[in-house]
Amino acid sequence: MLATLLINSGKVVTKEQFFEELWEGRGLVKANNALQALVTRLRKLLRTTFGDEFAAQRLVTLPTGYVLHAEPDEIDAKLFERLVAVAHNELATDPLRARDLLGEALDLWDGPVLEGVSGGPMCHSSVLHYEESRLAAIEDRFQACIVAGIQGGVISELKKMAMLYPWRERLAEMLMVALYRSGRQADALREYNVVRRRLVDELGMEPSAMLQDRMQAILNQDPSLDLVPEPPRRRATG
Template identity: 45%
Template sequence: MQKVVKLANPSKAKSKGAVRFRLLGPLEIRTGDRINTLAGARQRTLLAVLLVDSGRPLPVEQLYNHLWGEAPPPTVGNSLQAHVYRLRRTLQQISDPATGPRLLTRPSGYVLELNEATVDVDIFHQSITRARSLMRRDPIAAHSLFEEALSLWQGDPLQDVIQGPTCRSVALQLKEEYLTAMEDKLSLGIDIADPVRTIGELKRMSMAHPWRERITELLMLALYRAGRQAEALETYNSARRRLVDELGIEPSVQLRERLQEILNQAT
């Protein structure tokens, strides 16, 4: 069982394990088998925005906006320094000073240098980039990489930080990247495995994201290849009715072409 430690008042004991930051879900700092959580939304937000822009100095004015919005307190400078001090102390206490992350002061603001620490968002991006490069020549390896990348997600990204402009836009972008990676994984699953295994997941995604036509297309294909042509055609008809009735538009060319391939038994 993993140990969970709240760091409102960090202890003096040091953990020398590699530091791993999690943004794909509740914000966490992991060292070995220990999960370190930051107390306070502003502490979590400060760390999150520094991680999103790790290696790049962030001006203090930008950090004021992230932490306090358009109504910062009169003592905002001192308040930011206090948050930086507490976060820096936390990072020093849980990591090796030679290899761990460092929160540095620069003339214009602050910068977080990761050193040997890792961020799950970076690993996610690296994995899906590698997976897409392998989709044609090694679909089995690509499918495995997509699964590994998607397994990093433990909930909505940046869910427990203050949703300023940067965190909000980053979270939206990450959600879109997640859905696209999921679609790519399921597309490969139809080709390299029993399509029946993907039908349930595609139906669930179709209900959660009814306007994503690629999900509809993949569901049609999986149903057809599972010998359920009538269901594949009804999936198209239902999607078309929804698009016409609620948005006043016809299905995309790609979705209509997939319908014709199924009717002609050419897919």
């Protein structure tokens, strides 16, 4: 129940949604009574942990259901999303700051999402959503390092992630670019061949057009792959 309320913080979770989430829509005898009993237990837990005023203000009963009020930064998942959004805005202009923000966001993770919670559809979909968001943030952090020209320091970590998630072609693409910019053109092309062989053998498909184009650019030593130097900063006058 608490996980469902936190996922939907600030929004009303209806009784029907709770029935589906907690009991998978089974025709529970006296379902309303069972739900109210859970709410009572949760209120008691909140009072014991945070005090009477907190419990009264945060967990609110409405005619259609219940709502838990929480500030965005009080929930790690919401703070994670905010930091990632800020990092996206910084990526093109200040990749080092974007890298640091993404690192701060990823440091909020200390295990699987909702570990130990056996929830229903809402919890399951949230687990998938946040796990995908975590992987995307890891990829964005690699991208920030490459854009900033410090790709050498992430090659080993990129290799590890590419092995753990072999179907995420963006990881393979960034690894290829990082290897190429580190003067390892042959290794970059070898990485492409490894990915292509795996895709063909296990899925019967060729790499995406994006990955094929990147391979051709590396093969041809395309200047677009070179690190663009940061323009010199103007000195303040006056």
